[in-house]
Amino acid sequence: MEPSASAGRVALARVFSGWRTGLSGPVIVLQAGTAVNYFGTGLILPFEIIYMHQARGFSTATAGLVLAAVMATAAVVTPPSGALLDRFRAKPILIIGNLASALGYAGFAFVDRPWQAFVCAAVGGAGFGVASTANQVLSLTLVSVEQRAASIALRRVAGNFGLGSGATVAGFIIAYANHLRAFQALYLFDGATFGVFALVVLVGIPNLPSTNAAPAIDSGTGFRAVAHDRLFLILLAANVVLIMTGGALFSNILPPFAKTHTPVGPSEIGIVIFINTIVIVVAQIPATRVLERMRRTHALAATSGLFAIGLLAVLPATLTRSSLIGTAVLAGVAIVIAIGECAQFVVLGPIVADLAPPQLLGRYLSLYGLTFMAGVALGPAVGGPLLAASPDAVWWGGALAAALTGAGFLRLGNRIPDPLVQAESASL
Structure with missing residues (x-):
């Protein structure tokens, strides 16, 4: 073997070794589901206002308020979801949150009036707020204290990769077919990815209690x-x-x-x-x-x-x-x-x-x-x-x-x- 080829393989091995996380199979499966889920989100994220304004005839101000309603609802439900996660296991809550988001975002494909869009925004935003916290808690239950940083890193990679690739694919789709049915297909596929994520969690993730937290600094509740x-x-x-x-x-x-x-x-x-x-x-x-x-x-x-x-x-x-x-x-x-x-x-x-x-x-x-x-x-x-x-x-x-x-x-x-x-x- 030539020395240059051997050196190249060693360098390549070092690059890939930096990507080794040592995380367990369930953690990898969970974040693979996260990537699929965020791919669906990436499909619609750049075109939400365009869809509601161009394809549905809403004013841009109304479309902006609909998007704000998603995040506002997510913010409202996030603290109560944290309290819920302190009483019940994260796996079923994550599944419920994803199913709610699936319903809300798929529903956007069929809205033709603003009030319908606001309803879908509330349902989808509530699901997002619940699922986001549940995903974090569930991820931590699957790893040791020493693996927390690696688990968070993998979840972030999965989310960014999904968003970026989804937005790229959607850009080509809309450039080729900029009409109502194309937008509807994107929203329906986005809803389906939430359902796929819920199925991945149901089948591939153990239903563990949250036991890996550090010693309490305050014994209150x-x-x-x-x-x-x-x-x-x-x-x-x-x-x-x-x-x-x-x-x-x-x-x-x-x-x-x-x-x-x-x-x-x-x-x-x-x-x-x-x-x-x-x-x-x-x-x-x-x-x-x-x-x-x-x-x-x-x-x-x-x-x-x-x-x-x-x-x-x-x-x-x-x-x-x-x-x-x-x-x-x-x-x-x-x-x-x-x-x-x-x-x-x-x-x-x-x-x-x-x-x-x-x-x-x-x-x-x-x-x-x-x-x-x-x-x-x-x-x-x-x-x-x-x-x-x-x-x-x-x-x-x-x-x-x-x-x-x-x-x-x-x-x-x-x-x-x-x-x-x-x-x-x-x-x-």
């Missing part, structure tokens, strides 16, 4: 006990800021900013968003291995720093007249933000699980999930008016907020439970 955990509340607030300044500003504010203030056009913006998604899919699991060697406070501070750098790096794109250079600059932004997101999810998620007493795991995870909805909503709500008033201030202000959050993480120090510190103490 209910949301009052959660409210007494000041460290958890601080982390929730910090996560809202990170979601706003990282994912939300990048996804919602960067496209209109780039279109107006840089030489980058819509097709180049699509490439930038695609780069962000593909970096998350490729780098998420290997990044987990790197982060395992870092103190959690340092990893969270680094995450905040990456978001601050990424936001400030948007501004040089306004200084060039070349679409190629502008696209390259924003592609760099997409990569930096993606790496920050990889760290954010696999560090904060296990911390929340470690802080949660066994009897409150569902409540902790439901409130943690709620911060993502809040950040996604507040990002455009704050960034939109700021973009209109002072476009550059969006990026300066977002970078400052991210940097201050990073400093706050460093001040928390040893208050954040850290397996690395515990391991070092045990070895002394």
